[in-house]
Amino acid sequence: MVRYHYALVDDLISREEFDRRIEKKIEACGNLADEVAAALLVVRDLGRSHVKIKGLRGRSSLFCFYAKILAYSEVKEFDRADGNKGLVARVTVADETGQTDLVFWDEQAAAISESFEAGEVVEVIGRHGKSLKEIQPLNLRKTHVEINCDMNPKEQRQPERKDIDLMFISLQPAKTFTRKDGTTGEMVSGIVGDAGGTARLLCWDAVMLSGLTPGMAVHAGGVLEKEGDFGGREIVIDENTQISPVVQMPEIPYIPLGEVKPDQTVTVSGHFVQVLPPRPFTRRDGTSSWVRNVRISDETATLPVVLWDDEASRTFLTGEKVIIYHVPARVGRTGETELSVGRGSCLIIVPEGGERISIDGTIIESPEGKVIDNGVQAFLIEGSYQHGTEIILHGIMSGKRLFIEGDEKTGISLEIVQTDLKQFLESLESA
Known part of the structure; x- marks a missing residue:
């Protein structure tokens, strides 16, 4: 039973800390x-004894909440992948903050309408x-x-076609998918x-975004706008x-840090005032x-930000300006509202002032981060440049960072030299 209680807060503290507090x-x-x-x-x-329905999109594995039963769906039969039959039923529930569906399977689906009545609170x-x-209930x-x-279930908003001016904030590499017809x-x-504001993008034809x-x-023109399966807006290009x-160029709005509330997805701007090691x-x-x-x-305020995965490995400097797009806000371990930057968000460091320069140097992976070094100056950079590459970079010099706008390769990379040397030595051994 305790493991269920821990699952209610597993995004806030470790299991070891949970057991210690018990x-x-x-x-x-x-x-x-x-x-x-x-x-x-x-x-x-x-703060996780019970949440409101509007808070059901948090990161924890389990949720505990009170809700009033509004309506039942019909029990539907379906074919499983193994050829057996299955049953599924949905129960629409709500509180004063919103509504959601409880999904029941097989024996539970067949019995749910006989166990509870519309209007009851569970x-x-x-x-x-x-x-x-x-939500798939484990206990009810x-x-x-x-x-x-309101006892009247709200209908899900249907996707609609719209004409929108869009700015691309981030784009992931194309992924292959299989259609129903096998293609x-x-x-x-x-x-x-x-x-x-911001939205998650899905484009089902990668060629349309070429270049x-x-x-x-x-x-x-004619994009589909809908609510995403995991919350927030979703824009579909097909x-x-x-x-x-x-x-x-569209101007994307952002809100002051002092107005950020939990269970929102927001775009914010500010300066780093504390940067701890990953x-x-x-x-x-x-x-x-x-x-x-x-x-x-x-x-207006100072907020904690948690960076995950690749975002946590980047180099950041105290005092730098940053814009964080499409970032969820939640209640952190200390009870303070915090921002959580993961795969669905985009963090951009913004130059303040500075001048445009060109620098001819070598890419070096240093303990402080990736830099371009010409023997006299060294600037932090971001990008997929390989260690040892001789290159000319064009961009804006702001503080200790070069914000790259273009490049020209001028020499042979260290990686190529090492590969050629290895092949040469192997040819000598085989001679």
């Missing part, structure tokens, strides 16, 4: 509380289903909690922005979309990665 609670209660009761107290202290412990729009019980909400194609995902890079903008040059961690699947804590500030 022991401390038991001691504080004079050893009168058992492990389960102490676990409930720890969960409550972390306590749910569950996890996300196939998307953040649905009736309660006497009162919830005042394959290439799709591109990323983040885009317009006057209404486009982050920072460029287009007029996209065969019915027409891409043309943009008349005016540290390794192990994911649940056993793979290793990096996490890093920094703080950014503007004239």
